[in-house]
Amino acid sequence: MQQQPILVLFLALAGITTIVFTYIFVSSKKAAQSEKGMSNPLKKRFWFSLILFVILSIFTTATLPDSPYYLFADETPAKVVHVAARQFTFFLSEKAIDPASPTGEDIELPADELVEFRVTSLDVNHGFAIYNNSNRLITQVQAMPGYVNRLRYKFKEPGQYDILCLEYCGMAHQAMRASFTVK
Numbered sequence: 001m002q003q004q005p006i007l008v009l010f011l012a013l014a015g016i017t018t019i020v021f022t023y024i025f026v027s028s029k030k031a032a033q034s035e036k037g038m039s040n041p042l043k044k045r046f047w048f049s050l051i052l053f054v055i056l057s058i059f060t061t062a063t064l065p066d067s068p069y070y071l072f073a074d075e076t077p078a079k080v081v082h083v084a085a086r087q088f089t090f091f092l093s094e095k096a097i098d099p100a101s102p103t104g105e106d107i108e109l110p111a112d113e114l115v116e117f118r119v120t121s122l123d124v125n126h127g128f129a130i131y132n133n134s135n136r137l138i139t140q141v142q143a144m145p146g147y148v149n150r151l152r153y154k155f156k157e158p159g160q161y162d163i164l165c166l167e168y169c170g171m172a173h174q175a176m177r178a179s180f181t182v183k
């Protein structure tokens with residue numbers, strides 16, 4: 001469902017890029033033939049910058065609200081899961097995790113309901129990446145020491161989901177994984 005608007009956006013950007021490059025190519029050719037094109041380069045640069053600024057502003061304004069940082073911002077999560085990452089494991093709990101002696105538990109989440117992960121790290125930077133049954137990355141956030149990053153998501157399909165670390169964090173980084181169930 002999401003692919004179509006992305007394709008349209010991509011084609012529009014490709015079109016604009018082509019127009020800009022064609023314009024630059026044509027105007028540079030003219031300048032080489034005569035001095036006319038260079039009569040007021042500062043004015044040209046001003047208009048070029050202004051148009052570029054307007055185009056970039058429009059695309060930023062149009063795409064920023066769809067950024068995953070604002071996903072489900074106006075909804076209350078049905079479930080909150082605390083996540084503490086530490087070399088080389090993830091602790092997941094429905095209760096707050098004590099950094100001094102972190103413990104985790106088996107997590108079961110409801111399908112089609114909003115879940116919020118509150119992700120932090122107890123040592124170095126880690127990645128908190130969620131993969132579905134077919135090993136497809138569906139969402140991710142950084143796990144950073146001293147910060148709690150919120151990740152909101154609605155799982156559509158029941159099943160087992162895997163968590164993998166996406167930030168190189170030490171010798172056993174590739175073995176750093178966990179999982180949870182959606183029912």
Ligand code: CUA
Pocket residue numbers: 087088125126127165166167168169170173174176
């Ligand atoms: Cu933790 Cu890589």
